[in-house]
Amino acid sequence: MGLTAVLKKKTKFFTIDVELSCPDGQTLALIGPSGSGKTTIIRMLAGLVTPDEGRIVYRDRLFFDSARGVNLPPQKRKLGYVFQDYSLFPHLTLYGNAAFAARDRGEVDALMGFFGLAELRDRKPHQVSGGERQRCAVCQALARNPQLLLLDEPFSALDVVTRRILRNGLKKIMGKRTCPMVYVTHDVTEALFIGNTVLPIVAGSVDQEWMERITAPAAGMDAGAKAARATRLALAY
């Protein structure tokens, strides 16, 4: 169950060639330096970029299959997608944005309350801070009750404190959801904090050496040990 994907795509500098899977209710964190192909991978999952070859399956639904000529458009994948930087609709208020594709207005209100946006519901995106815009983008993605949630470095442009608050909030809310989440980041600590599985991507492929370090036993580690491991991994990178 969940999401499985085999993706191949030739880019200008390298060929993306990855296999990934993410069970329902879990988070897959894709980590890697800028330009390693992480965003292209998540865009392929969304249907915004077409792979040259491969197959994307969510539960029993085929999103993409090059062999069978199947390629569902993004509209039919029922996604929540949070872009790297703000892509809210400038003509709508924060509430209008959050409720844009939502069916349940009560859910929108609850999400806006949870992310501390209730007071700002009537403001336009240009009237609020970057952190508030990104919180709204997360609300917008979650409010449509997606079957797959994709986040592309959603908090990378924010300061450290705001970023920590938002990822804590996201993790808390995702604990109650059953959809898989794919989270792209270049921050090792963030990837280890948010991801049940972490997939290091370098030049379009999974970096095996990195993979071995990351998949080292983590069970039973306390918060301090996890932080120390994150620092070691970051330094090793």
Place this chain on the structure above:
Amino acid sequence: MDLLPLYLSAKLAAIATVILIGLAAPLAWWLTNGAWPGKSFVEALFNLPIALPPTVIGFYLLFVLGPRGSVGRAWETLFGGPLLFTFTGIVVASIFYSLPFAVQPIKASFERIDPRLKESAYVLGLSPAATFFRVIIPNSLSGIAAAAILVFLHTMGAFGVVLMVGGSIAGETRVASIAIYEAVESMQYEKAWTLSLAFIPIGYGFLLLVNRLTRK
């Protein structure tokens, strides 16, 4: 004082502008999106009226809209009357003549929209048509309004095309620009002055509005 030509000009410009914006917005969106074979040829064809003298456009339209032309014949079959030398005829001619003047500013306005907004709408489940109406149009309103004003003024001042297709029938096709020309020809300078002076505040006011709408 005979202000009928001025009224006809304003009526012609208003009707043509409404139709032109309705046609130009989807056309501009079609031209903005993607690269397809022959796109530059199609775009150049739509822009041809910018490069041709109005009398040349009027000359071609005289034949196309005439009883033996394809559009004129189809019109007569459908509605039982001619297009040439009628008010409807000059509306149709003005649409052909002013189409690129509507398409270009709207296209420029669409091109300024962040492409991520379109992607954002798609991943939220909106079809391309719904994206156009719910995201693209609301974020291009100032550009569309500016295009509407420019087209309105352009049609208000049309002379060569209107004269060729509509002639000068009082109350039907004798718009202000033609009435001014005829007044000068017959040395009725006072009449020419009155009509000409009316264009200054209209043009100036609308251009101020365009500046306001297109200012960042």
